Amino acid sequence: MTAPRRASPNTARRKEASRRAILTAAFDLLQEVGYAKLSIEGIAARASVGKQTIYRWWPSKGMVIFDAFLMLSEGADGGPPALPDTGDLAADLTAVLRATIAELNDPRYDQPMRALATEIAHDPELAAAYAQRLEGPLQQAKRQRLGSAQRAGQLAEDIDLDVAVEMVWGPVLNRWLLRTGPLTAEYADRVVTTALNGLRPRQPGR
């Protein structure tokens, strides 16, 4: 038997370099021209590859953008994301939500993230890929942080953790996407406090 033919290490390295060049070009162009004017042709030109190379790897520009975000989210260490856990739930959530708001307000990310979010809104298949590969690990990290607070008695026992995550992040994402109000650090603090305490009055000191 002969060994199966495999791509040489050089070929694999060249392919990975092309893939990264394409994803970087897509992300950069998205910031410059917006999603509506983004084209596979434009990405190919910017990345100095043939259009067919892109079509061979991705079925649509939505999926190219998706993979560009996936590349960005791969941390330096490659480990799964985790939320800080200092034992002070309000402080940890506020820190994370303030960082989220800073990212949403950053012009480098605003346009690409809007493009991804609105593609997801119209494309159930992309939404499923997003839920599994990008949002899934992040959602898991948020659930874990809230679950550890719940085990420590800091969250009500009968809370649905998915709903709890949405109480904290839903208002912020919704305000950002539908542009219904300013996104400030002070707003992050208010959302965390309101989500934790609820709308009903509490007895002082509880």
Place this chain on the structure above:
Amino acid sequence: MTAPRRASPNTARRKEASRRAILTAAFDLLQEVGYAKLSIEGIAARASVGKQTIYRWWPSKGMVIFDAFLMLSEGADGGPPALPDTGDLAADLTAVLRATIAELNDPRYDQPMRALATEIAHDPELAAAYAQRLEGPLQQAKRQRLGSAQRAGQLAEDIDLDVAVEMVWGPVLNRWLLRTGPLTAEYADRVVTTALNGLRPRQPGR
């Protein structure tokens, strides 16, 4: 001096009939072909008017869709929207949120509302028109209902009413738009309970 020339009642009536035909055609076509394939030409053909008639009144297809929603939201009585106020805040919010979810799950509205939401996400000018003319009166009705509960001592005194509204509607709109989970009546109940009680444990009976 001669009186200024005014359109005759017949002309005004014909104009209003054309406007309604165009908006109805736009809304219907949106459900059938989706926003990306919706064109001014298509709307004109469906409404049996010339393309120029549409361009004379609206600068973009996003604004046509916007006005189609505005037409839908004009109630039979023409009065401003109001939320039910039976004195039982949880019951009132649950009823309204279940109705919202039923609408979001209705195929007649899902596609047009996604189109409007994603146009808003990319178009600050449309977002401003939306905030003022469509979302504004609704937001005001929600604030009023929560404000009346606050005055009755059913909501904490230091609650920001805008944040309170977002605690109830934000998770639902976000789950719908980003397709991150099922939208059921049971989910509406859970969101209302969690928003009112907060994530932290409460003493029984409070």
